[in-house]
C-alpha cells in the first residue's frame with residue numbers, strides 16, 4: 403500500500419507543479435486575500451455540523467476562570483471568529499492570526515457576539531506571539547489551526563508560555579486517519595493539492611503526538627469521527643492543562 407500511495411502522491415505532486423512555481427515566485431500571497439472569503443462560508447457549514455461538539459468542548463471553558471476574575475481567552479489563528487458564539491458571556495478575547503485580511507470578517511463576528519469583550523486583534527503567527535506576556539491568559543484556543551502552522555512544537559511552546567499555571571489549551575483539529583484505512587491513503591495522495599487549496603493546511607498531521615509531548619500536566623484528548631467529508635472526518639478534541 404505504501405508504494406502505491408507514494409506513486410499516486412508523486413503523480414498529484416507533479417500535477418501541482420504550476421502551483422509550486424506560483425508559490426516559489428511569491429504569487430501565492432494573493433490567495434491570502436481570497437482565503438478569508440471562502441473560509442467564511444466554510445466556517446458557517448462547519449459550525450452547523452460541529453455545533454454539538456463545539457458546545458460540548460467549550461462548556462468546560464468557565465472552569466478556568468480565576469475566582470473573582472474574568473475569563474481571558476487568546477485564540478490562535480482565529481480566522482473569521484467562528485468560535486465566538488461558543489464562549490461564555492462576559493469573557494475577554496484576544497484574537498490573533500497571521501493573515502490581516504480576516505479583520506473584516508472578525509469585526510462582523512464581533513458585532514454578532516457583543517456579549518464578549520474583545521481586547522485586540524494581533525497580527526501574529528502562533529509560533530511567535532512575542533507581544534503577549536508570559537502567563538497572561540486563562541485559556542488558549544486552537545481550532546483547525548495546528549494543521550496549518552509551520553511549526554507545531556513552537557506554537558505549543560508559545561501557547562504554554564502565555565498560559566497562566568492551571569490555564570488550558572483547548573483544541574479541535576482534523577488529523578491523519580488510521581494508516582490501515584483508505585482515508586489515510588487518499589489523505590496522502592491529495593496532500594500536495596490540499597496544501598494550496600487549504601492555505602498551507604496539512605491533512606496528514608498526527609497532531610495528537612505533538613500535544614502528548616508538549617509538557618502539559620494533564621491532557622484530555624479524544625479521537626472522534628466528525629460528521630464531515632471523509633478526508634477531514636478524523637478529528638481530535640479536548641484540552642491540555644498547564
Ligand SMILES: C[S@@+](CC[C@H](N)C(=O)[O-])C[C@H]1O[C@@H](n2cnc3c(N)ncnc32)[C@H](O)[C@@H]1O
Pocket residue numbers: 441445478479480481482483484485499500501504526527528529544545546547550551552553602
Ligand atoms: C482553517 S482556518 C481556521 C480558522 C478558525 N480557527 C476556525 O476554527 O474557523 C486556519 C487558520 O489558521 C491561520 N494560520 C495559518 N498559519 C498560521 C500560523 N502559523 N499561526 C497561527 N495561525 C495560522 C490561518 O490564517 C487561518 O485563520
